[in-house]
Amino acid sequence: MCEANAYLRKEGEPDELFLEMVDRVVPCEDGLLLEDIFGKRKIIKAKIVELALVDHKIILERM
């Protein structure tokens, strides 16, 4: 499976895991909608700062 883990990046801190096994990411009114491979959804007011797919990483930053 080619899902990725989503992490929150904060200046000067280690990246914090936000959601594992993310399949879909869709921008929405309130920021980003993330959906994992089981259909669990989380919305976060954040932007994508990096995708590193081979490393299975989505890096987000709160807005």
Place this chain on the structure above:
Amino acid sequence: MCEANAYLRKEGEPDELFLEMVDRVVPCEDGLLLEDIFGKRKIIKAKIVELALVDHKIILERM
């Protein structure tokens, strides 16, 4: 490998392949920087409209 293909979406048209085997996507001043697994880079003035990682798809829309 868990790279994805990047497609350009245009209203009323089939998605158009923009770059295959994308590893990294990083927002930059001029839009998005995409890098494939071989290190080839393309910059496009676009935004992400959907990630569907299990389907290996990154959907972009020109800005």
